[in-house]
Amino acid sequence: MNHKLKIIKVTLCGPGDVEKEIKITREVIDKWNQTHWESTGWGLKTQHWNTDAVPTMAERGQAAINHQLIDDSDIIVAVLWTRFGTPTGLAESGTEEEITRAMAREIQVLSYFSDLEAPGTHHDKNQAEKLAAFRSKMMNAALSFTFKSRKQFRELFESHLDAAVRKLLMDNKKEKAKKPRKTGKTIIQKATGNSNVQLAGDGNTLNFKGTSKRPNVTIERSPDHISPADQKRVSDWIKELAEESTGKALSALISEWWSRFYNRFNLTSYKDLRTVKMPDVEAWYCLQLNLIKAGRKSTDPQSWKNAKYRSIKMKMAKMGLAKEDYYPDLSSRLNMKKPFTSLTKLSKHDLERVERCVNYDYEKWRQ
16 A cells, blocks of 8 residues: 655635536546546645635635635636626735736646626626736736637547646656755764875865964865756846847846746855756746747737747647648637638637647656
């Protein structure tokens, strides 16, 4: 019997009008556990504010939910339909604050917008306007999916949940493989001729000459810190983020991005970054770059489209897929009214949907 069960925490978010969708997510998660619990040694634990948050008067209600659930999550699932929720003091709704906080902490977020026909009695103009603005923001950043039936939502979530969990398991496996082995020795002292002494331990080596004069000390960086080559990669990423940004002088933008990087990874110098953290840094860089480029959708739409075309075609080429077969398949999976034959004929909205679908297929193909 395997007693080394590990837990992946999945937090469910959404206003009161998506109770049926929340129920579906719980059913899908239960099904995943039944299928994969024993074989992987990992189990999924669902969390929701009304069942798992502990009441407190010590802080803002949403802040308590953030600290107790969001910050302790591995995957966030957010569903929105006709309601957006009530302001929290920092955001227009609790769901918005939860999604924004999770994205800032680089927790995986699976977000969905329902296109089910809403009952007329639930119409609220103020809620509708706020929801539309947030939906546009999320869709422009290519971070959300839509569904027209609860059957479609179940199918989408089953697929996305499985991919998200497998990514977590793969990242966990890679991180374990990169952890340096402990030797159990802390200090080794050697004495050689000419009064030279070497002390080595805890990843640092100090060499000095044992004389009455003030010794010359050199400290070699621990081998688990990033190499000069990785230091350059990080520096190049920060420079690229600054060059892609606008609104300030390049030097100010570079300084601003370094500050964000240091805050995100709790560093005072990028040279102190450990090798095992490089995948996290690369993921952070890719996310920030994608968010910047997504903003060009309205400011430079043609460049935005061209970048999408290149990305889709590159991934299709790697997967060995021809548009004559793949485009009709994508049209069917995305429930398009009419199959498309060219990417350039797609609307912005459909182009985003196609790209997300291609990205999903590409990640599955890579695995």
